[in-house]
Every structure is written in structure tokens, then in C-alpha cells.
Amino acid sequence: MSITDAPVTAPVGGPSLRQERRLVTGLPGPRSRAVLDRKAAAVAAGVGHTVPIAAVAAGGGVVVDADGNSLIDLGSGIAVTTAGNANPRVVAAVTEQVARFTHTCFMVSPYESYVAVAEALNRLTPGDHEKRSALFNSGAEAVENAVKIARKHTGRQAVVAFDHAYHGRTNLTMALTAKNMPYKHGFGPFAGEVYRAPLSYPFHDRLTGPAAAARAITQIEKQVGAENVAAVVIEPIQGEGGFIVPADGFLNALVDWCRDNGVVFIADEVQTGFARTGRWFASEHFGIVPDLVVTAKGIADGLPLSAVTGRAEIMDAAHTGGLGGTYGGNPLACVAALAAIDTYEEDGLLERAAEIGALLTSRLTALQERDPRVGDVRGHGAMIAAEFVDPATGEPDGALTARVARACIAEGVIVLTCGTDGNVIRFLPPLTISDALLNEGLDVLESALAAA
Ligand SMILES: *Cc1c(COP(=O)(O)O)cnc(C)c1O
Numbered sequence: 361m362s363i364t365d366a367p368v369t370a371p372v373g374g375p376s377l378r379q380e381r382r383l384v385t386g387l388p389g390p391r392s393r394a395v396l397d398r399k400a401a402a403v404a405a406g407v408g409h410t411v412p413i414a415a416v417a418a419g420g421g422v423v424v425d426a427d428g429n430s431l432i433d434l435g436s437g438i439a440v441t442t443a444g445n446a447n448p449r450v451v452a453a454v455t456e457q458v459a460r461f462t463h464t465c466f467m468v469s470p471y472e473s474y475v476a477v478a479e480a481l482n483r484l485t486p487g488d489h490e491k492r493s494a495l496f497n498s499g500a501e502a503v504e505n506a507v508k509i510a511r512k513h514t515g516r517q518a519v520v521a522f523d524h525a526y527h528g529r530t531n532l533t534m535a536l537t538a539k540n541m542p543y544k545h546g547f548g549p550f551a552g553e554v555y556r557a558p559l560s561y562p563f564h565d566r567l568t569g570p571a572a573a574a575r576a577i578t579q580i581e582k583q584v585g586a587e588n589v590a591a592v593v594i595e596p597i598q599g600e601g602g603f604i605v606p607a608d609g610f611l612n613a614l615v616d617w618c619r620d621n622g623v624v625f626i627a628d629e630v631q632t633g634f635a636r637t638g639r640w641f642a643s644e645h646f647g648i649v650p651d652l653v654v655t656a657k658g659i660a661d662g663l664p665l666s667a668v669t670g671r672a673e674i675m676d677a678a679h680t681g682g683l684g685g686t687y688g689g690n691p692l693a694c695v696a697a698l699a700a701i702d703t704y705e706e707d708g709l710l711e712r713a714a715e716i717g718a719l720l721t722s723r724l725t726a727l728q729e730r731d732p733r734v735g736d737v738r739g740h741g742a743m744i745a746a747e748f749v750d751p752a753t754g755e756p757d758g759a760l761t762a763r764v765a766r767a768c769i770a771e772g773v774i775v776l777t778c779g780t781d782g783n784v785i786r787f788l789p790p791l792t793i794s795d796a797l798l799n800e801g802l803d804v805l806e807s808a809l810a811a812a
Contacts, residue, residue, distance in 0.1 A: 375419050375447075381422075387772075388413055389426070392425050392429075417446070430772070431769075434774055441662050442635055445790065450700055458692060460691075464691075477665075481669040485640070485670075486644055486649045489649075489672075490672040492669070495665060496665075499656035499657060500528025500533040501688075503528055503628060506654050508682075509670075509683070512678050513590075516588055516589060517588065518555060519553060519554050519590055520554075520584065521554060521594070524598050524601030524780050525559075525593075525594070526598070536554055538556065539780055557580055558576050560576075568607055573613030589621070592614060594627065596629065596648070597740065599632070601780060602780065606646075611643075611648045626652045627643050629642060633656075633658055634655065634701075635709045638710055639710060650670070651671050652674060659697050660696040661697075663697075713742040716791065720742075720787050721739075724802075731809060735749035736749075743786070762782065785805070
């Protein structure tokens with residue numbers, strides 16, 4: 361019997377997992393390698409992976425692989441397991457629900473948990489106006505539905521997205537997404553009536569928020585025409601695009617322009633939502649009230665769920681039967697969302713996100729003072745990034761960034777990169793991580809940068 365055939369007892373996940381970085385093999389170890397070999401033979405090549413392991417358990421601030429390696433988790437499966445993997449409240453809620461019923465289709469036989477998620481979203485999203493919500497499966501699906509709703513409400517077709525935007529991988533959301541490789545390359549033709557406007561990117565454009573907004577608005581008015589625009593879609597802080605925090609006043613000016621011109625302002629809070637930035641939603645950092653808010657990722661702590669929430673008169677523009685889907689608002693995902701929301705509220709996780717942000721920011725800005733390759737440190741709460749540049753030219757250094765990220769992973773620290781130039785390392789730890797693990801993860805990053 362080879363080592364990979366020997367039975368292994370996977371540890372139970374959740375916060376009771378030993379909270380430590382522990383490497384017992386190089387990565388991947390033999391058991392993980394066996395799974396990755398089968399992946400190469402069975403799974404389409406287009407589905408890549410960042411960390412060369414086969415995960416068997418996760419919780420608190422660690423991910424454990426099939427060989428018994430324990431990695432520090434600074435990614436949360438891309439900002440999803442915000443309340444911690446295998447969170448006990450989520451596990452209990454899903455376990456109870458799965459034994460009752462797994463699916464009826466909400467459009468056939470409705471159930472209470474879906475309604476309760478809609479009520480929670482209507483309560484928690486910015487603004488105290490009358491709201492409605494609809495539930496879907498993925499972030500991209502929810503963005504598409506927000507655009508459908510805005511078009512129906514306005515009777516207009518054009519949709520404006522921004523430089524560096526990421527909104528998903530379906531046909532319409534590929535059109536909204538800015539970056540060609542890997543998201544769009546060879547996958548066209550893309551959906552029509554999508555237009556791109558310049559963003560506010562203070563580290564590079566040095567523009568004030570109002571100046572950057574005026575630049576974008578002029579371009580929209582000249583190239584599209586305000587009266588043709590159904591919706592402006594924007595991430596309040598861009599995720600895949602590089603954790604770009606717009607200059608103060610940029611989003612506010614866009615919201616005002618939308619109000620004045622009958623355009624629906626859609627905030628894509630798929631990555632920024634649900635306690636991640638130290639507020640329920642990143643829009644709150646800028647004092648804006650979007651017409652529609654799109655959520656997914658952190659909404660249900662890992663179960664697939666997404667939502668569109670917004671002004672009742674806009675949301676109700678779609679005729680009965682016009683919105684939905686077989687699985688949208690699946691009961692397992694809905695009870696997980698309610699348990700995750702309880703956890704954010706009862707465990708003080710918004711405050712914890714702010715603390716994590718303060719720790720990450722102080723360590724990374726100290727590093728920036730010592731090392732000019734760290735060009736910029738930015739973000740809010742547990743959504744912080746460092747942008748790497750060539751100190752001689754100020755140009756993005758994607759190659760350095762990739763080397764540093766690879767070295768961190770090899771040392772048992774899961775980090776993710778982002779940015780149009782791939783020169784940003786982003787930190788998205790679960791809010792259940794300890795300060796000790798966070799600090800150890802940053803120690804590893806500092807050594808990796810020193811060696812790179
Ligand atoms: C991840 C993401 C999406 C797409 O969500 P999926 O669930 O992968 O379809 C959309 N918008 C933003 C801002 C995202 O980060």
C-alpha cells in the first residue's frame with residue numbers, strides 16, 4: 361500500500377483546530393500531490409489553483425492539508441469565510457436544515473429562511489428607505505440581475521463599468537470586467553452596451569476625488585450620453601483590480617450624478633461586504649447610499665449565495681416571474697447566511713475586522729518605510745493590500761510580487777495577489793484569526809520580501 365492509499369482521519373474543522381503554522385512536508389506533500397495529479401488528469405486545465413495542497417479541514421485562521429500541513433489563512437477562500445471556516449453556528453444551522461429539506465425551489469414552494477435573509481439584507485444595507493431583495497447563487501449572477509433590474513426600471517440599455525473592475529466570469533460580467541488575461545482572453549464576443557470609464561486610483565493618478573469623478577462623468581456624457589445610461593456599476597473598493605480605494609469624494613460625486621440623471625447606482629459589494637472592511641458594507645466608509653447593493657462571498661460563510669438589495673421601486677420594476685433561478689436562495693445557504701449574520705453581530709466581528717486592519721496597516725507601513733519596493737499600503741479593515749513597484753522607475757513589479765507570494769505559500773502562509781499588473785498582495789484573513797497567526801504570517805512575508 362502506498363502512503364497515499366493509507367487511510368487518514370481528517371481532523372474536524374472549525375475553531376477547535378490547532379491554531380499553528382506547521383509544515384511536515386514540502387508543498388505539495390505526497391497525499392496532496394496524488395490529488396493534484398488526479399486533478400490534472402480529470403479537471404479542465406482552465407480551472408487553476410494557487411496553493412499546491414489538497415485541503416481536508418479549515419477553521420480559525422488555518423487550512424490543513426491531506427499530509428497534515430497547517431497553513432496560515434490570509435485569504436479566506438477569496439473573502440468568503442469571513443466568520444471562519446466551519447463556523448460552529450453555521451455548521452449547526454446547516455446540519456439541522458439538511459435533515460429537514462434540501463430544496464423545494466423558492467419559486468415553487470417558498471420557505472421562511474429566504475424571507476429572513478431578505479429582511480436582514482434590507483435592514484443591514486446602507487440607507488433607511490423602503491427596500492426589497494432577491495437571492496441568487498454567485499456574485500456574477502447577482503451582478504447580472506442587478507443590471508437586468510436597472511434596465512427594466514429605466515427603460516435604458518447602457519451600463520458603465522470602470523477601469524480595473526472585476527464583476528465575474530459570465531458573458532455579461534466578463535464584459536463588465538476590465539482585465540483581459542485570464543478572465544476574458546479568447547472568450548468573446550462580449551455582451552453589448554457596456555462602456556468603461558476611468559477610476560480614481562490616487563496612488564497613480566494623484567487626482568482628488570472630485571477631479572477624478574469629473575473626468576469619468578465627462579467621458580460618460582461625451583461617449584455614451586447620460587440619457588442612455590441605465591446603470592453605473594462599481595466596487596466601492598476594488599477587489600481583484602488591486603484593492604483600490606478611491607479618493608474622498610469620488611463615489612459621492614458619481615452617486616450625485618446618477619441621482620441627477622435618473623441612472624441606477626449599483627455598488628458591487630461582493631468582496632467588500634459583510635463585516636470585511638470593519639463596516640457591514642464598504643459604501644459606509646464613503647457615506648454613500650447606493651440604489652442597488654450586490655452581495656455574495658461573505659454573505660453565507662462559504663455556502664453559495666448572493667443577493668441584490670435595493671430601493672423597492674427599482675427592485676419591483678421587474679415583472680413577477682422575471683427574476684429567479686432553480687437554486688437561488690437555497691435553504692442550506694439561507695440558514696448559513698442567518699447564522700453568519702448572527703456571528704458578525706454577536707461576536708463583535710466588525711470591531712475585530714477594524715483591529716485586524718490596524719495590525720496589518722501598522723506592520724505593512726513600517727515595512728514600507730524600510731523597503732521602497734512597497735509602494736503603497738491601502739484598504740480598510742480586514743481588506744488590506746500592499747502594492748509593489750520598482751523603486752527606480754515607480755513601475756508596477758508583478759514579477760517580484762509573484763516571487764514573494766510563491767515564497768509565502770511555500771512557507772505555509774496563504775496569500776493572494778491581485779491588480780491589473782499582478783503587483784499587489786492582498787490580505788483577507790478570516791475574522792477569527794488570532795493576532796499571533798497574523799503576526800507570524802507577516803513575519804514570513806517580510807522574510808520572503810527580504811530574500812526576493
Ligand atoms: C468575486 C467577485 C464577483 C464574482 O463573484 P462569483 O461568486 O465568483 O461569481 C463579482 N464582483 C466582485 C467585486 C467580486 O469580488
